[in-house]
Amino acid sequence: MFETVLVANRGEIAVRVIRTLRSMGVRSVAVYSDADADARHVREADTAVRIGPAAASESYLSVERLLEAAARTGAGAVHPGYGFLAENAGFARACAEAGLVFIGPPADAIALMGDKIRAKETVRAAGVPVVPGSSGSGLTDGQLADAARGIGMPVLLKPSAGGGGKGMRLVRDAERLADEIAAARREARASFGDDTLLVERWIDRPRHIEIQVLADGHGGVVHLGERECSLQRRHQKVIEEAPSVLLDEETRAAMGEAAVQAARSCGYRGAGTVEFIVPGGDPSSYYFMEMNTRLQVEHPVTELITGLDLVEWQLRVAAGEPLGFGQDDVGFTGHAVEARICAEDPARGFLPSGGTVLRLREPQGDGVRTDSGLSEGTEVGSLYDPMLSKVIAYGPDRATALRRLRAALAETVTLGVQTNAGFLRRLLAHPAVVSGDMDTGLVEREVENLVSTDVPEEVYEAAAAVRLEALRPAAGGWTDPFSVPDGWRLGGTPKPAAFHLRVTDPVEHTPRGAHTVTGDRVSVTLDGVRHTFHRAADWIGRDGDAWHVRDHDPVAASLGRAGRAGADSLTAPMPGTVTVVKVAVGDEVSAGQSLLVVEAMKMEHVVSAPHAGTVTELDVAPGTTVAMDQVLAVIAPAEEETA
Structure with a gap:
């Protein structure tokens, strides 16, 4: 076994790998960029090495700097986690050339399965069923469009080199093919450095089911059962579970054997995942989609039902050990x-969020596990993936696991950064999820019922209560009567204190119920119902939801509007970087015209003109870093034509 392992990643996966290294008595080396100098994974490792500035291209994606860090610390192996360089064949080869063991599959297997076109051809030859689609690589835009029309709409555009839903586009209208192909290529190029695309038939109401495999260097290959990953938004998984309620024992065995054959076909070694698309109405008709040649984000659910530590087995296989068990020895217990807890704001269309973690509470306990890279004071920026942590629940049956996870999400507190925890709790209570009648389009169909943009009155009541208590004079000594917030007025009727507050729209709120403010909690009673919140600075939270309640100055706001009379401001929908600017000052634009593109956490957002008019101000250029709600441009409305 290795004495020292360098973890070439960050965040929750780095913390999770370090945990297993510690349990095995292996020394851990963390790496960090300037943005992560005080990150949790840095503090939990035995030692840590700075590898560059905040930009991933100059730090976490720098093979040279990672190898240098390994040499400086005497590491004998490198664990890539997932993301960044985990599926980079060049990195695996560079590790080998430097005398390091890459804790993952052989470079040739990574390269083969990383090319979705070659991967499909390889597993098809091994007898694994694949989704009908285009054949050959390097297809032009025209050839892709022709292939799509030949398959028949709708179709799915996919980057050949990618994964994680990046660059994928579902196209139902053939007239949209040109625009969608261009957008898919742009995102694939930005995410993977390769804009090669393929096109596949879209299967309506599909289930996404994947099989975990484990292979050693001695010919042993087993599968560790399936994971149901059908709850997705924008092709990104949000909830995963094991086992799937869809599969019977016969189908499970057949899909498991197909996954084993796929792994054998590429000479696989280590932990990997074979992903299948499954028609919900006919589970026996499953199709290979791709193979992820790394540890998956959702690996904990497999660990909990099998009792196996997948990171430990990654290390043992990489060190040359045989598995020591066969398929018949793998058992599954419970559910x-x-x-996935992500830095995103459901009320703003799930746009990436950011900020400083002011208050953190992560659930643990009977049947609950949290894998996290967070700590209080963590600065969540826009440079890296938005996933912050994972909350996993286990039970003897599915109903218990779901109930425990809903309760755990209600206990999750991440004030200072908007997350999707409350949204996920409501999703897990949806009747279709509870019954197991799911497909990959469920979240998108039901999202409006799971997200509310309305701010409950008790949130303003709690925020006002905090402000009211802050105005009260300290106990003891003389009190200036004019400082007491009791609404007393000379010669007039007392008027209760009122506060101008804003979450989205400004409101004026007068506290009207009993309240208690103690430390990081505030409780208010409205209409006989007591509501209790966590609080930190201007943040109020409960049941996984959080609200940033700011003070609002109506006079300053009025003056600000007057200064912009006759013009409409376009603001940044999220903290990020402006990557594309398509207009200049003086340009005439039409309503809905695409003007700028803002990118954050590997996500692009197009900023469009709200109406026809003229660009009178343009405050950004490509490469400009912007804060949420920062003014980007101003469009003066076009004068209406008169009869």
């Missing part, structure tokens, strides 16, 4: 469900 596990995982929720």
